[in-house]
Amino acid sequence: MPKMPKSSEPDRQTRILDAAESAIAESGFAGASLRDIVQEAQVNLATVYYYFGSKVGLMEAVLKRRFGPLRQEHLAMLGKFEAAARGRPLPVEQILEAMLLPPLRLAAKAPAKRQAVTRLIGRIVTEPNPQIQKVLTGQRAEVRAAFLRALQHSLPKASLPALLWRVEFVWGALAFALCNPGKIEIETHGACDLTKTDEVLAEMIHFFSPGFRALARNAG
């Protein structure tokens, strides 16, 4: 049975992953240095190599820790809705909720970690490095395919490119909102608050669903 320290700090691997997440958020994957990371995590430099093998290994572990569970939540939520619908098409509002709510919940975490988690999303989205991308493209494709299937079922008259573009646009709006934590709040003088998950979710669903429903009428 692994140790569970009664109080204070998490174990070394977790501290390293947390620190790495912060460093990536601040400086990107290439700019994040192991020395900054081990200082913040209060571990020795060699500890990183013992647990993660290399810098790339650590980066991959950082991504897997967050995005593995996220993928599962996406598929689980969509599956729950589909099971309840018993083969009938889902309303686009439900499909959007299954797309948006898991990442919004992830972003509503404890304030100390919130900025690191959300900015990590932004760093990934814009990272062309193949070694980093490879960790995520597989599961991204799986999640996108699931949502695309649901949308095609609900909007049979819509063309495939129209749906593909719209899925990209929704991901983009979400990623952009998430990866600028604090900035949107400041620039809108508090009118927009990303931590109010329910409000943001409602706003996004109200904004996007008419654009999807328009595809039900004409061939899009």
Added chain:
Amino acid sequence: MPKMPKSSEPDRQTRILDAAESAIAESGFAGASLRDIVQEAQVNLATVYYYFGSKVGLMEAVLKRRFGPLRQEHLAMLGKFEAAARGRPLPVEQILEAMLLPPLRLAAKAPAKRQAVTRLIGRIVTEPNPQIQKVLTGQRAEVRAAFLRALQHSLPKASLPALLWRVEFVWGALAFALCNPGKIEIETHGACDLTKTDEVLAEMIHFFSPGFRALARNAG
């Protein structure tokens, strides 16, 4: 009269800016190294310091070269539509066109530079470094304010937060689509092609305008 070499390569400053743009696209602001940049630009390391003073100075120059003109195009296009409307509210489709077309045009540049330019947009969007952000926040605020005014004029019943969120969502969808050049094309097996500016513009306008128009009816 400054030299204009008859053929071949642009001048040193331009070569450095181009190379820096590529390096930022690949590795981010922190990860881009001057040594990689000068090698690609085929200039001596000291040349960077002669023309740009420091790494930060070079980064700022890279941003200003692209985003100064972009801001002007945004305001010019919106102003043109508003002049033609003579005080009457603009259709949301026109406001969206003025938001979307200038960046889409920028992204449709010569193939060699296209990826660097579009990924630069992504890198900026996700960069929390204050020194980098400071270069852009001012003009971003000006452009956003202009579009917000136009939207409030066209949709007087809409609440301010509803409009602010929607503007963020549109920017996000655009930035996300732009900063993944090539990836969307591949993942959709060619169904989505970012270089077809007119198609992408039409797709985005069709997707977003119903969500704005919905605000004309109810208080959003």
Added chain:
DNA sequence: GTCTATAAGGAGATAGAC
């Protein structure tokens, strides 16, 4: 598992010759 010590090279920046 955790540490010290160190290798081997890359980083930004500058002085000074031409």
Added chain:
DNA sequence: GTCTATCTCCTTATAGAC
């Protein structure tokens, strides 16, 4: 304006003691 040479510090990574 352009270049060489160099300073100083930081980088990833590893060998080996405990």
